[in-house]
Amino acid sequence: NAGVTQTPKFQVLKTGQSMTLQCAQDMNHEYMSWYRQDPGMGLRLIHYSVGAGITDQGEVPNGYNVSRSTTEDFPLRLLSAAPSQTSVYFCASSTGTGFYGYTFGSGTRLTVV
């Protein structure tokens, strides 16, 4: 039972490059979400999904795209990386909207130079 798997764990991008952060869960959770955590700060919601084919914006969606074609996968795309997107990115899933708590991945540490 892997839980929530994020890849890669570390990534360095140059300004203007694009990339996709992968997130997969094997718990058949309907709800999945992406957060970013800046140093010494809490988590800010980027995008979330309540089921396959349904996504919505969180607090800080600009510069990021998501799609949810399957229940298991929820990739996050950075369209044109900027230094302000340097952060640690966490994917989380739950049954329903956090009704039983979220299971988090171990994070992707992204540096944009």
Add this chain to the structure above:
Amino acid sequence: SQQGEEDPQALSIQEGENATMNCSYKTSINNLQWYRQNSGRGLVHLILIRSNEREKHSGRLRVTLDTSKKSSSLLITASRAADTASYFCATTTDKSTFGDGTTLTVKP
């Protein structure tokens, strides 16, 4: 804007003492959750309290919720060095938003 805000920002205690941290929020919620984050790791779910509950226990953890004051507290009793971590509250409506956390240091 952040929905939940933790207080204090940092807390340092001796092993064996109790640690209390608070969370305040602004709008009505479905539930409130507490998470722990060890340095450089992902968040781990500790406990969830629903809006119609006032108190909940899990091992050495005690959570209270006062919806009239829009606040919650997390009490860790008989703290251990292994409890050293950051603790976050998350308030849930149609989505969950997190505060900036309380950094707890438990000195042996």
